[in-house]
Amino acid sequence: MKSMTTLRPVAKLLKLTLFCTAAISTSIIAPSALSILPSVDVATANAAQEQKTKRVPALREKVYSQLARAQKLADDGDVKAGLEALDTINERSSSMNSYEIAMMHNFYGFIYYNENDLPKAIASFEKVVAEEGIPESLRVSTTFSLAQLAMANSDYKKVISFLDKWDDINTKPITESYYLLRAQTYYQLKDYNKGLEYISKVIKLSDDEGKTPKENWLVLQRAMHYSLNQTDKVVAVLERMVKLYNKPEYWIQLSGMYGETGQEKQQLAVIEAAYQQGFLTSKSDLRQLAQVYLYNGLAYKAGVVMSKAIEAGIAERTAKNYAFVAEAMIQAKEDDKSIAYFVKAADLSVNGKYDQRLAEVYVNTEQYEEAADAARKALDKGSLDFESNAFVALGMAQYNLQNFDASILAFEQAEKHKKSQRLAQQWIKYVKREKVHAETLRTALL
Numbered sequence: 001m002k003s004m005t006t007l008r009p010v011a012k013l014l015k016l017t018l019f020c021t022a023a024i025s026t027s028i029i030a031p032s033a034l035s036i037l038p039s040v041d042v043a044t045a046n047a048a049q050e051q052k053t054k055r056v057p058a059l060r061e062k063v064y065s066q067l068a069r070a071q072k073l074a075d076d077g078d079v080k081a082g083l084e085a086l087d088t089i090n091e092r093s094s095s096m097n098s099y100e101i102a103m104m105h106n107f108y109g110f111i112y113y114n115e116n117d118l119p120k121a122i123a124s125f126e127k128v129v130a131e132e133g134i135p136e137s138l139r140v141s142t143t144f145s146l147a148q149l150a151m152a153n154s155d156y157k158k159v160i161s162f163l164d165k166w167d168d169i170n171t172k173p174i175t176e177s178y179y180l181l182r183a184q185t186y187y188q189l190k191d192y193n194k195g196l197e198y199i200s201k202v203i204k205l206s207d208d209e210g211k212t213p214k215e216n217w218l219v220l221q222r223a224m225h226y227s228l229n230q231t232d233k234v235v236a237v238l239e240r241m242v243k244l245y246n247k248p249e250y251w252i253q254l255s256g257m258y259g260e261t262g263q264e265k266q267q268l269a270v271i272e273a274a275y276q277q278g279f280l281t282s283k284s285d286l287r288q289l290a291q292v293y294l295y296n297g298l299a300y301k302a303g304v305v306m307s308k309a310i311e312a313g314i315a316e317r318t319a320k321n322y323a324f325v326a327e328a329m330i331q332a333k334e335d336d337k338s339i340a341y342f343v344k345a346a347d348l349s350v351n352g353k354y355d356q357r358l359a360e361v362y363v364n365t366e367q368y369e370e371a372a373d374a375a376r377k378a379l380d381k382g383s384l385d386f387e388s389n390a391f392v393a394l395g396m397a398q399y400n401l402q403n404f405d406a407s408i409l410a411f412e413q414a415e416k417h418k419k420s421q422r423l424a425q426q427w428i429k430y431v432k433r434e435k436v437h438a439e440t441l442r443t444a445l446l
Helices: 008-014 061-075 079-091 098-114 118-130 136-152 156-169 176-188 192-208 215-227 231-245 248-260 264-276 283-295 299-311 319-331 335-348 353-364 368-381 387-400 404-415 418-445
Strands: 015-017 039-041
Touching: 061 079, 061 098, 079 098, 098 118, 098 136, 118 136, 136 156, 136 176, 156 176, 176 192, 176 215, 192 215, 215 231, 231 248, 248 264, 248 283, 264 283, 283 299, 283 319, 299 319, 319 335, 319 353, 335 353, 353 368, 353 387, 368 387, 387 404, 387 418, 404 418
Parallel strands: none
Antiparallel strands: 015 039
16 A cells, blocks of 8 residues: 555645734734744654554555545546546545544545635534544544634634634644644733733743743733733733834834833833834824923924924925924023914914914914904904904904004903903003003193
């Protein structure tokens, strides 16, 4: 009888790497799809020679040649013919021994797998392990492969079922692949505590051996801590990821988590370090940096960052973005520098709120003609949150231009608003006194 070791194409088919295709959360902390499944080696070529506690039937020459023919047809691209050849063999299965039947289903399984028909592949491999007369090594490896196939098919409860069966029959040391498959499956089942138990084992094994844990392991660990709202542990994992992998997204995520956990100084240090390394390139990243600067009292830096982002075309030339720069400059006590940005914001806005802010800045910088024009434009556009402020700015501008009647008129409009009523009344009295004083002085000079 020919040795099964001559079935080399089969061995090639049986050595497959399955990838987890299930969708995983893409939030700022959630991991991408993980290729954590190990190489699946359920090759049975040498398994036939394994005789443990029970005798394994032989694969007869006649059956072997028929299986080899079916496989060759499939390998040559005629999958239909390959399956038909297997169906012919299956019709005579009553004359076959248990091992031969298992091998036939094994061939079915890998043809279906190569055709990406996972349900049929799983059903076929389940028939393999259902046979009594097979080597235990084949039963163990096929059971683990079934768990991997179930994962690829997003049947997570079945993954756990197959792994439990594998636990019952496996006698060899457990590898990281097992722990990873368990961790990934429990993550998909939202049993994050169990998932953490297994992913933490893998990482600890790596640490104990002085190795660097794989990036995807930490991604998964971080995601489960985040799902359990264990923010301090998320921070710890991200700190490690920054040191080990130095990727932009981990710096940005760590900065965000520092902010979420109230560690503002660390947040500023991390996001500024990321900026200096050139890691912040998107508008959202740069806006986050600007906001962190603003929160930490570094308003001028906030304005400069946003201004550069606009000039570089990273951030849009919108009224909102220009206004952000302008307000940052105001906070930095750089009123003169804010004006150009308020002008651009006002030009792009259909309502008058930025014209109103511009009027206020013009008053503060003693540019009264411009202040009066901006205030009138704000009132003309309308849709103001605080219309009274526009009247107050107009009144102050007109007063400084010695237009006392226009100033009083503006303050009388402001007086109608409860928010500015008292201030307007004070200004009306003051402007009226100044008007009388000016008229008296003018008469005296005549």
